[in-house]
Amino acid sequence: MGKSSRIAGQDSLRADARRNRRRILSAARVVFAEHGIDAPMATVARRAGVGVATLYRRFPTRDALVRAAFAHQMxxxxRTLTEALADPDPWQGFQRLVETVCELQREERGFPAAFVAAFPDSTREHARVLEQAEQDFMTLVRRAQAAGVLRADFHPSDIAVALLSHCGLxxxxxxxxxxxxRLVAYLLQSFRAEAAHGALPAPSALSLRSLPLAAHGSQGQRSSGT
Amino acid sequence: MGKSSRIAGQDSLRADARRNRRRILSAARVVFAEHGIDAPMATVARRAGVGVATLYRRFPTRDALVRAAFAHQMxxxxRTLTEALADPDPWQGFQRLVETVCELQREERGFPAAFVAAFPDSTREHARVLEQAEQDFMTLVRRAQAAGVLRADFHPSDIAVALLSHCGLxxxxxxxxxxxxRLVAYLLQSFRAEAAHGALPAPSALSLRSLPLAAHGSQGQRSSGT
DNA sequence: TGGCAAGCGGACGAGATCGTCCATTTGACC
DNA sequence: GGTCAAATGGACGATCTCGTCCGCTTGCCA
Incomplete structure (x- = not known):
């Protein structure tokens, strides 16, 4: 043994292993961008210049690889959400948030697919992060509505509607x-308070956290509540 | 030989063949709805109660099957576009069009995937239909803009943006x-003339017809023209 | 420098899907 | 009813992807 005590952390790896890990992640981003996140694992391995065994040892499932590859984007x-909360201008915070996330989806090829695919998992730790994010986002929404810049009938689930549709685009x-x-601009305009002209249909029942359920429970088609 | 002279049309089929054809299309809709348009051809065949050979003889490629299965929705x-043009109220025609197409995408499982997948083909006849549709749609847009109900900076390509993003959702x-x-409501509100507050970014270069190119030319990333 | 566990890579068997080939059945016309 | 081409269905070979197994290599510590 040596430096680390027992449980192998992510950086108690041997030097060469750590280097390969980084190569794999880099290769994964490129390959996923080119061929989608369903690209053969062997392709990623070849691109990284390692054997498939190495890839599988580091990331036992495709899902683990995808999540690790786009962890930075996540x-x-x-971080953008935190910054949005810190922004003194409620609308600008909100707008920046939407624009930044959408820009990420737009520029990072493969990230959109990962973004959608990431929800259905609900890792323990991941779920907690999402819960916190939802709390923060609701605060952001309330603040913007209180300031009269975000339309009063905006529902927190609408952010999921916006992001998922943009993802699809x-x-x-x-x-x-x-x-x-163009889509982002249209959506942001329609979210502004002064854009509220007619009544909206009932909001979706989904939340950031419930997305996994909604995205998977494809058979039973619950519509909205309330 | 017999009744028909030479080239086998789609209804010069023998009675049993025609029946099987219908069965296959029906099964395809069900299977595609349940498992997506990438479902194994064998699954469709089994569901239809025919052999794979029969399926392949009728529809040589998966694409042909998908297109035939959702031809009715297309x-x-x-038809909805034609009706929209006939509507005396320009806005109602426009609104009905968007709502109807989106409703189709929402209710017909599997159709969204087919909708996106259908563009890249450009069958000779299909291209002509699309061209006509584009003409009609532009007329609809101009009429609505002239009446002052559709915002002046609405660009015909925006309909593709709207439909594709809704598709993704x-x-x-x-x-x-x-x-x-909810998404449809937001988008329609932001298309209305009185919703135009700020300036929009430049419209996409894609048109209904150029969609195939845009959807395929994934490497070179042209943005907008003007 | 030597020893050894961590790390490595490629071959390999399992499983899935594709699309074709061909012997057999069946509908339509005489 | 008889004839024959159209139609059928399932077996089959090819291809692809997955994830593991195992013998060889290499970094690290003493």
Missing amino acids: DTCA VTALPGDRAASR | DTCA VTALPGDRAASR
């Missing part, structure tokens, strides 16, 4: 930045 | 009618 999302049209920006 | 889209959340309706 972190950026979370950039997946269908990878590379078309104009289309993505 | 026709409905086209219902694909991610099959069965969540509320989310779908």
Whole structure:
């Protein structure tokens, strides 16, 4: 043994192993961007210049690889939410949040698929992060509504509607930045208080946390509550 | 030989063949709805109670099957456009069109995937239909803008943006009618003339017809023109 | 420098899907 | 009813992907 005591952390790896780990993640991002997150594991391994065994040893499932590959982007999302809360201008905070996340989806090929695929998992720790994020987001929404800049009938679940539809758009049209920006602009305008003209249909029952259920429970088709 | 002269049309089939054809299409809709349009061909065949050979003889490629299975829905889209043009109220025509197509995407499981997948093909005849549709749609847009109900900076390509993003949403959340309706409501509100507050980013270069190119040319990432 | 456990990579068997081939059945016309 | 081409269905070979197993290599500590 040696430096670390017992349980192998992620950096108690031998030098070469750590290097390979980084190579794999880098290769995964490239391959996922080119061929989608369903690309063969062997392709990722070849691109990284390692054997499949190495890949599987580091990331036992495709899901683990995907999550690790886009962890940085996920972190950026979370950080942006914190920054949005810190912004003195409630609307600007809200707008920045939506624009930043959508820009991430637009620019990081493969991330949109990962973004959608990431929800259904609900890792213990991941769930806690999401819960916190939901809390923060609701605070952001309430603040913006109190300031009269976000329409009063905006429902927190609408952010999921916006992000998932944008996700679908950039997946269908990878590379078309104009289309993505256009959608974001339309949505943001319709979220502003002064855009509220008619009544909206009932909001979706989904929340950031319940997304996994909604995204998977495909048979029973519950519509909305309330 | 017999009744028909030479080239076998689609209804010069023998009675049993025609019956099987119908069975296959019906089974395909069910299977595609349950498992997506990537479901194994054998599954469709089994469900239809025919052998795979029969399936392949009728529909040589999965694409041909998908297109045939959802031809009816595509026709409905086209018909709705015609009806929209005939509507004396320009806004109601426009609104009905968007709502109807989105409702189709929402209710017909598997159709969204087919909708996106259908574009990249450009069958000779299909291309002509699309061209006509685009003409009609532009007329609809101009009429609504002239009447001052549709915002002046609405660009025809925005309909593709709207439909594709909605497509993505219902694909991610099959069965969540509320989310779908919510998105449609938001988008329609932001398309109305009185919703135009700030300037929009440049529209996408894609049109209904150019969608195939945009959806496939994934590497070179042209953004917008003007 | 030597020893050894961590790390490595490629071969390999299992499982799934594709699309074709061909012997047999069946509908339509005489 | 008889004839024959159209139609059928399932077996089959090819291809692909997965994830594991195992013999060899290499970094690290003494």
